[in-house]
Amino acid sequence: MNLEISGLVQRFGATTVLDSLDLRTAAVRSLVLVGPSGGGKSTLLRILAGLDVPVAGSVAFDGVTLPRDEPSLRAYRRTVGTVFQAYNLFPHLSAMENLLLPLVHVHGLSESEARARVRGPLERFHLAEHAAKRPAELSGGQKQRIAILRALVVQPKRLFLDEPTSALDPEMTAEVLEMIGELKDLGTQFVLVTHEMGFARRAADLVAFVGDGRVLAHGPPGEIIDRCDVPRVRSFFARILP
């Protein structure tokens, strides 16, 4: 994907969360957003995913500018997949029904076509045995993996993942990151917000450091995480990396 963000501003009440944020990338398959809490990463991701409309500025993926009206944004959201920190799944539906819902009600597949579509991915990611369970019967890691799968089976252009592991313990975090890693190897494009720097280093084509409502630095993971000459970025990694 080729991302072009210019002059992006987002405010909530009197608080300015994104302060004329700019970012231009060459073709990358995976973009990882890192930075301090409250710096604007999630706000940026929600705009990229078409869930919120910025106060000002524009976003374009591969030369196509994101719309600002809700019906067009909904059409856009149907072409991408989004996974939040937690509570993605609908608790009154089984894992299988969660997967089928967007396929049947949004993408117009018949129930049997939808079932056929999800069978392979469920097995590929070792989730087939959990398909009949409700979210309450799944572990945190399983829930997130089903959520990622639900976003994936509609064959989106790209995934947006907003701290998908920050509500999980280390073991489950590993299992979810492993899945995202596999997706990357399969060619899935994604934008990921995360605090897992080890994973960012491995999986990112490009890392963008978001802080104070702007992109303070961006580049290949090694350059940003280990050798950045922006003081604010350098001090952040000095504090969080061992």
Next chain:
Amino acid sequence: MPRWLAHTIVVVLFAALIALAFSRVNYAWNWAGVWEYRQKLLQGFGVTVALSLTSLIVSTLIGMLAALLLGAKNPLLEAVGRVYVELIRGTPLLVQLLIGFYVVASAVGLENRYVVGVLLLSLFSGAYMAEIFRGGLAAIPQTQRDSARAIGLTPWQSFRLVILPQAIRLVLPAVAGQFVSLIKDSSLLSVIAVSEFTLAAQEVNSFTYSTLESYLPLAAGYLLLTLPLSAVSRLLERRYRYEA
């Protein structure tokens, strides 16, 4: 100890206590006099069942509508819902029935006391229902709405497929409880001379002067309707607990 045994023991003890109280006042029972009027009591029971069932449906519809008003973004609509709910919940049903029947219904030319009775009872119960529904909808976390939007559902699909099914599970026990109240509250319709169960018992009493023999069957009749509802309510509560 199994639950049924515990329940039986408590019921027997309670009945013994009541029996003891009756034996102390040396009440002269006259069941034969009331038995003469059994047809009247049965008819009243039938009317109460019919009134309650109708009001149950109408009050659910009113409650849903009022819950939508309470959640409306338009301040005027929200105010209509709020004033309705607070006015109804803050005043006695007795007063609502008297004013509703003798003033409002008369003014608009509605004379059928059964129709007016069902409407007034439904308006009363609907106010409580509205708060239950509003609470149920509000209890669905924002993340669910976000997830529904993220997969591309329209607002109506999101409501129908995601929000409503969860809200219904949440409110079912409270709604069943409200139905129990509604059945008992229907007894007040006797004040506008609707020939339901309670009025029948009052009349039997005035014919026979056997107060307890007239009113004890009344209590038993209401329990016959409300106990199954309570049981259903508890069952639903247990069944949906795992999702909380």
